[in-house]
Amino acid sequence: MVGEKMSGIQRIKNFFKKGVKRIDMNLNGIELGKITDHPKIGIDSLEYARIAENFKYYANLFPDVNYKSSFGDNKKREFKSLNVTKTAARRLASIIFNEKCKVTLNDPTDKKDVSKEIKEASEFLEQTLYDNNFYNLFELNLEKGIAVGGFAMRPYIDGDKIKISWIRADQFYPLRSNTNEVSECAIATKSIQTEGDTNYYYTLLEFHEWQDEKYVISNELYKSDNSNVVGKQVPLSILYPDLAETVTLEGLKRPLFAYFRTPGANNKSLESPLGVGIVDNAKEILDTINNTHDQFAWEIQMGQRRVVVPAEFLKTDEAHPPMFDSDQNVFVGMYGAENAGIKDITTAIRTVQYKDAISHLIKEFEVQVGLSVGSMNYADDGIKTATEIVSNNSMTYQTRSSYLTMVEKVINELIHSIFELAGYGEMFESKKPLFSIEYDSYLVTVSFEDGLFVDRNKQLENDLKAVTAGVMPKKQFLIRNYNLNEDELEDWLAALKDEMPEAGSTERRSQDALFDLGD
Structure with a gap:
């Protein structure tokens, strides 16, 4: 997977060390604060600040709560959030695409008898997808993409097989020439190297561009001693001695990557080719859900049994050993209450009120992200029948249909990229294509599992x-x-x-x- 420290780098080495026409490139010493500062990348850096924030919601990463105790002391405690972002993204991903889905090839002329070439191509594709654990990994990456707005895939050559790199939204940078359809991009791979007592942060930028109908892949390496700064461009040989600075491929009809964008307009940046995730337009309701759940969890913790007794009841010495279990914390001593006796001061926990509030807020969140009301709640009246599920899932079904359109599109693009790469004989040590088939001679069909809605x-x-x-x-x-x-x-x-x-x-x-x- 792109982003892994060494395995991803080795894949890139394998990709570029083949006998392909190479063009040398003079090091120009560019220095970058952020990746979006690169002159080739024209997208707003706020888009990636947005994506980083979305990942925090998805990972359930929130700062601790600062509060004052009853004695006026400043205290800190863990924020007890409810990760409905992960739950909703997982729910949507599982009903959109799962291991029961199937990708096949068909003849575009609708002939009943499939040609031998199509059958062989289908077998090659099936084996390639199996080797990559495609159906499970697509669902996994789709889940993250739904949360933050998208993800990308890039086929590469590993020995005599084609593998698929999975690229997160925060690693994928469309170039400035793109608006709606992403045909050029930069892919960022970060790694850390320790030199002496200092950690250095390296960023490899892999550019995919079209120049005079030729497909050009170029690489730039940056080094910094600050994890928040990309740093200055350095020679590739520092980390990747076998990696070419530029590789030119001729005869390709589409880029060697496929970008999945979530359906719907990007209302956060109207000119951006990137998608928006379920977090982007639901942060206010997510914050309210998390704060309400945190208050409820804290009230439960503070609402444990408390019994006030005179402080003398809790004093012990050699002649008067403790009469209560020394590990319990139910009894609270109070000075000046010798005649007050024992008094229960436990406060009731507002369980019903918090439960109703959280349930109502989750329903609002379901509507916000396109799930039918009740999709994330247990039914109060027991298990629902299949007919009830179908009738109550109309909104989920509509949302799923929108996602399926984008899923079919990106899988179709990926399969064509796989066959483009498989047919490029110069990329293999044998100088022969792994598999060769005409670009428009097959039709990609994706069969989805509709069991939930049937x-x-x-x-x-x-x-x-x-x-x-x-x-x-x-x-x-x-x-x-x-x-x-x-x-x-x-x-x-x-x-x-x-x-x-x-x-x-x-x-x-x-x-x-x-x-x-x-x-």
Whole structure:
């Protein structure tokens, strides 16, 4: 993954050490305070301050609470927040994309018989995605992207395989020539090296640009002794002796990266090509939820049992050992209360009020981020049926549909980038392409799992009626309701045919009506 200290660097080394046309570049000694200060990057630095703030909400990182005790002393305690940002992002990511989704290749001409080339390309793609644990890692990175506004992917060569680097939103910098579609970018990789007693912070900037219809990838290394400053440009050889400053690739039709942007306009920076996360337009309600939860947690802690007794009750000496458990803290001694006796001063915890307040605030948050009300709350009236879930998830379904459009787009771009890279023979030691296929000769199809929004029992009932009425093919019935692929379907039908009762029986006629292989 881009951002890892050494593994990501080794991947970049592998990428550039192949026999590709190289152009030497004179070191110009640029010095940067922030990455956005680079002359090639024209995006507002406030966008990355926004992203950094979003990551704090996602990671549940908040400062401690400062308060005064009853004696006027300044105290500090942990802020007890409720991380609904993580919960909502995880919830959305899981219903948008999960391991049950499937990416396939098809013939763009809609031919029933898929060509041998498409079949081989599908096998190559399936193996590549499997080697990269793609379905699990896409869902994981989608979760972070939903929280902060986006993420990117870049295929690279590792031996005889293609791997995928996952790039966080705070590592991805569109270049100034871009407004809506990101076709050029810079990718930042940071690392730390200790020299003597001093830590030095290195930033590698990897630029992807188009120049005269050629795809140019250039690298710049910066060094600083301050973690908050990018620093001065230094020779690449300091950390990466095998890394070329510039590599030029010819014949590519698209960039070797794909950027996922969350759906909807960026209302924080109208000209920015970056997306906005669920945090950006919900910070006020998130702060209110967190503050309310913190107050509730503190009230619980302060609301433990307190019993006032005369201070003399708690005095001990050799002749008068303690009569109470010495580890308990229920009893509080009070001077001048010899005749007051024992008095319970425990205050009631406002559980109902806080619960109602937090539940109401979470409902507001659900509406703000596009989840149906109740998506993040337990049902007070028990478990809901599938039909109730479907009817109550209309807003979640609409939000999911918007995300699916962007997910399909970025996966389509990634797959085309993978085949672009696989077909570039000069990148491999054998000088032969890993796999070669024409850019427009295949169609990428993404199949999503819609189980949450489908009442399976109701679908089975309706489909069975459709089959009986003769308006649905039997094979389609099995595929829809039992998630069978073509091979499993044929095996299942063959097994059913072998198990059928003798001809003429009532049971045989009943099975013939449903599993007639003629349809």
